[in-house]
Amino acid sequence: MLVCALATVAGAQIDPRTALVERAAWAALNAGKARAAADAFREAIAADPKNARLHLGAGMAASLERRDADARDAFERALALDPKLTQARTLLGQIQYRMGDVQGAMRTYETLLDLAPDDREARATLDRWRRELDLHDRMQQAVGSHFTVSFEGPAEAELAAEALQILDRAYWRIGQLLGSYPSDPIKVVLYTTEQFRDITRSPSWAAGAYDGTIRVPMRGALDKRDELDRVLSHEFTHALVRSLAARGVPAWLNEGLATALESGDLKWAEARMEHVVSTVPLRALQNGFGRFTGEQAQIAYAASALAARRLLEEAGGPAITNLLRDLGEGIDFETAFLHRIQRSFADFQTTVF
Numbered sequence: 001m002l003v004c005a006l007a008t009v010a011g012a013q014i015d016p017r018t019a020l021v022e023r024a025a026w027a028a029l030n031a032g033k034a035r036a037a038a039d040a041f042r043e044a045i046a047a048d049p050k051n052a053r054l055h056l057g058a059g060m061a062a063s064l065e066r067r068d069a070d071a072r073d074a075f076e077r078a079l080a081l082d083p084k085l086t087q088a089r090t091l092l093g094q095i096q097y098r099m100g101d102v103q104g105a106m107r108t109y110e111t112l113l114d115l116a117p118d119d120r121e122a123r124a125t126l127d128r129w130r131r132e133l134d135l136h137d138r139m140q141q142a143v144g145s146h147f148t149v150s151f152e153g154p155a156e157a158e159l160a161a162e163a164l165q166i167l168d169r170a171y172w173r174i175g176q177l178l179g180s181y182p183s184d185p186i187k188v189v190l191y192t193t194e195q196f197r198d199i200t201r202s203p204s205w206a207a208g209a210y211d212g213t214i215r216v217p218m219r220g221a222l223d224k225r226d227e228l229d230r231v232l233s234h235e236f237t238h239a240l241v242r243s244l245a246a247r248g249v250p251a252w253l254n255e256g257l258a259t260a261l262e263s264g265d266l267k268w269a270e271a272r273m274e275h276v277v278s279t280v281p282l283r284a285l286q287n288g289f290g291r292f293t294g295e296q297a298q299i300a301y302a303a304s305a306l307a308a309r310r311l312l313e314e315a316g317g318p319a320i321t322n323l324l325r326d327l328g329e330g331i332d333f334e335t336a337f338l339h340r341i342q343r344s345f346a347d348f349q350t351t352v353f
């Protein structure tokens with residue numbers, strides 16, 4: 001995420017102390033310290049409640065912490081105070097989209113483009129959302145007890161029914177392993193390969209995506225049921241992790257669990273890691289893998305899967321579930337790990353590979 005430096009102090013009426021708090025808030029945000037930034041913006045807003053940019057900053061801090069509803073409200077407050085604050089409008093649209101409100105996001109971007117017609121990136125995003133909405137309007141749905149599978153035409157109906165069965169099996173199998181069963185229905189969309197690339201903008205090696213909705217390109221899925229099973233189980237695990245912790249989960253743990261639980265067989269990962277000369281520090285796999293090349297991604301997934309399997313064997317699924325819940329509540333990783341896994345993360349890392 002791009003964080004603009006808006007550290008200049010607006011308005012002469014602000015007292016010096018509030019100006020200092022505001023400066024500290026932007027500095028914390030730029031350093032990625034979301035919690036400290038949120039606290040500082042809250043304090044600054046108490047002293048200067050009509051300052052639109054403080055609400056913008058509060059929204060950015062909330063967004064970083066994945067408190068999406070708080071972020072949306074803060075951006076809306078910023079815009080009520082200053083409708084020309086386009087950065088708040090851009091971020092409001094993105095958060096609405098992330099919350100699944102595609103229509104709201106589109107309305108926000110339409111207003112944005114009325115005010116800033118030359119914003120090419122905004123126009124491209126709006127066009128992409130429009131294509132997504134058109135496609136989803138055309139789609140049919142197969143509804144199960146825990147999943148809703150959307151698909152385009154009658155030709156995919158058989159595949160959607162198959163997907164529902166596979167997802168239900170994954171729900172019980174993986175739910176039992178981790179001792180947790182998501183209660184809200186999970187949305188799943190089956191795409192053609194082209195639709196999938198267009199809507200998710202995933203790297204070419206991606207076989208599925210999860211952003212609150214499970215999105216899967218079908219490819220030749222009907223011919224390769226094992227592959228469909230693997231991909232859906234993987235993405236379901238992400239949905240389960242999200243139901244336990246909406247934030248704070250390192251990528252290696254999230255992808256590692258999804259990869260270790262998609263099928264029982266990790267021989268490919270062991271073989272892959274044998275050819276890796278240096279050790280892969282898990283700390284380097286903190287953020288998403290979307291930026292990696294295919295080769296790098298393979299190593300990242302293999303290392304993460306082996307680490308997650310080790311964790312499952314050593315501590316068990318319920319301990320991992322507790323660790324995830326702690327992370328979702330904002331407890332820092334090292335503390336939560338030590339408490340739930342009963343050893344330090346540094347110590348755990350030395351024994352993985």
Ligand SMILES: [Zn+2]
Nearest residue numbers: 234238255258
């Ligand atoms: Zn994944």
